[in-house]
Amino acid sequence: MTGTEVRPLRRDAQRNRERIIAAAREVFAARGFAATLDDVAHHAGVGVGTVYRRFPTKEALVEAVFSDRLEDLVTLAEESLAAPSAWDGLTGFLRRSARMHAVDRGLRDAALSMDEHHFVQAGEHIVPLVEQLMDRAHAEGTLRPDAGFRDFPIIMAMVTDLARHSAECRPDLFERYLELVIDGLRARPDNGSLGTEPSEADVRGVMRECVPPLESRRR
Amino acid sequence: MTGTEVRPLRRDAQRNRERIIAAAREVFAARGFAATLDDVAHHAGVGVGTVYRRFPTKEALVEAVFSDRLEDLVTLAEESLAAPSAWDGLTGFLRRSARMHAVDRGLRDAALSMDEHHFVQAGEHIVPLVEQLMDRAHAEGTLRPDAGFRDFPIIMAMVTDLARHSAECRPDLFERYLELVIDGLRARPDNGSLGTEPSEADVRGVMRECVPPLESRRR
DNA sequence: GCCGAAGTGGAGGATGTTCCTCAACTTCGG
DNA sequence: CCGAAGTTGAGGAACATCCTCCACTTCGGC
Structure with a gap:
């Protein structure tokens, strides 16, 4: 049947x-x-x-193209977790995934749509890995304590947005500013205070706002 | 006559x-x-x-509205130059101008259009001031040496872009990530390296890319 | 080969957005 | 009171995107 x-x-x-x-x-x-x-x-x-x-819809095509590409991010995160130093693992993941997103804007959009229907699954895989990467770096004492795992997607959104804007003249420019942010993430006795961490909803809001709609006119 | x-x-x-x-x-x-x-x-x-x-054109209206608002940025920069500590002057300027741009998206767009016809004048006023703010902080030894004054507009573009994307849920979220960047700007013995500084053309390219066209259909 | 089902192309209608004009009308103020 | 100045907003022009539709082509089992 x-x-x-x-x-x-x-x-x-x-x-x-x-x-x-x-x-x-x-x-x-x-x-x-x-x-x-x-x-x-x-x-x-x-x-x-x-x-x-x-x-029949753009969604369908997008899903066909990107559902497995997102798995690449998952494996990258797993590899990064295996790094001997937690700090190197975390920053390596930041750098490498940012580069992937800069090279493939569709991948970026897919990653930022993680709570959307198609990509929830990959999202559920990645989130705990990022959480672990952060936790390990916290435990190691290298990551500033007031940075949380919810900062990760927002930093990525911010930096890859810049990559998007500099794509025509200097596609690698984002790396410079990512390094700045990374240096800012280091635990230091005299760091400024970051204020309140974003909520889950804030993260979702920013991510949604950073991606083109992908809606169909058909009903 | x-x-x-x-x-x-x-x-x-x-x-x-x-x-x-x-x-x-x-x-x-x-x-x-x-x-x-x-x-x-x-x-x-x-x-x-x-x-x-x-x-007759959007340009005309925009100019009428923002040409003096940009002067506010100039005075802010001048005030910041008067700060006793170069670092506090620089970071204060970053924070306060970012807040102004976050509150008034038109001001942001105007500031990022500084090489455009209407706003060149304000641009010519601000650039040397920012340069001075940076130089003073370099001399003081608090600003990392590999950060230059051309990084300023790009950081502003990046951070206020985030402000734009979080405007609906958390209009103040950008401050958190600006703090991260600011901490990353501090001179430190063990900072990573930033790579090549952006050229004047890179800055222009990014700025142009960050602002809606403002073009007229009329010819 | 033949033929019906499967597949294809791409002009063009539907819908949406923004810019800007213009001709009929209203208001000001000498 | 009247002519000049000003106002209005429907609507045309230009553009972009989505998606349908049907005359046509191609495949492949017989």
Whole structure:
């Protein structure tokens, strides 16, 4: 009683589907979720209709392209947890994931949509890992105590936003300011005070605000 | 031979002009340069046509509203230069100007448009002041040597961008991350290295990218 | 080869946004 | 009182994006 007969695609259709996904990867990398399905279609050398036939909504395509890319972030976090020094693990993760987000704006948008339907799963994987990275650095005494794991996504949002704005002239400029932030994260006797930590809702709010809507007009 | 007869406005017209500027101040503060002249008109309780009669382009209105507001930044910088400690002067300027930009998004957009035609003058006033603030802190030994005055606008852009994204849920959230950056700016023996300083062109590029176009369709 | 089902293309309608004009009307003030 | 100055806001022009639709092409089992 499988309601869904999973008829395989015709050979040419399958080829086009793959072309579309490849094109989407490129286009989303360059323009993020703001990219148009028309854009993707042109890049794939395919009519718009074909894209809409294969992926009825932008969400569907985005999910197809990025659900596994997000797993890369998870493995990166796991690797970083294995670092001998907690500080190096944490800052390495910051640097490397920021670089990934800078190179692939679609990945950034996906990561910042983590509480959205499609990506919750990856989100649930990553959050505790980041939490651990922070905890270990706290325990080690290298990370300032008033920085919490909720600061992580906001720092990422802030820094990759800069990456977005400098993409045309200096795609690597964000690294400079990330280093500044990282140096600011170090535990020091005379650090200023950071004020109240953001709430879960604040984080969500900022993340949502940093990503293009991705909504469908269809109802 | 004054080609421009400066006929004074009729009383009611003058009143409307002022209403429009007041409304523009509010609307631009809330939505930045992205605000519409239609928006301004409604807020002023005036027809759109009236706005366009008084200010033929958005540029004209923006200039009327912000050219003196930018002077506030200049005086703030001058005050900060008078601070007894160079570090406190510099960081105070960072904090206070960031707060001004967070409260008034139009001011932010104006400040980030400093190389644009209208605001060059204010720009020419501020740049050397910021330079002095930095130099003094360098001389004092409190500011890390590898941070230059060109980092200032980029830090401001980055932090106020965050302010923009958190405006709805936590308008003050940017302060937390500004503190982080400020702590990162402190001279310390074991600071990481920042990499190459941005060029003048990089700064310009980022600033332009951070502000809505403000272009007119008219030619 | 043939033919029906599967697949394709891309012009174009629907919808939305912003800019700005203009012709009929209102108000001011000498 | 009347002409000049001012006002209004519907609506046209320009643009962007989404997505549909149907005449057409291609596949692949027979």
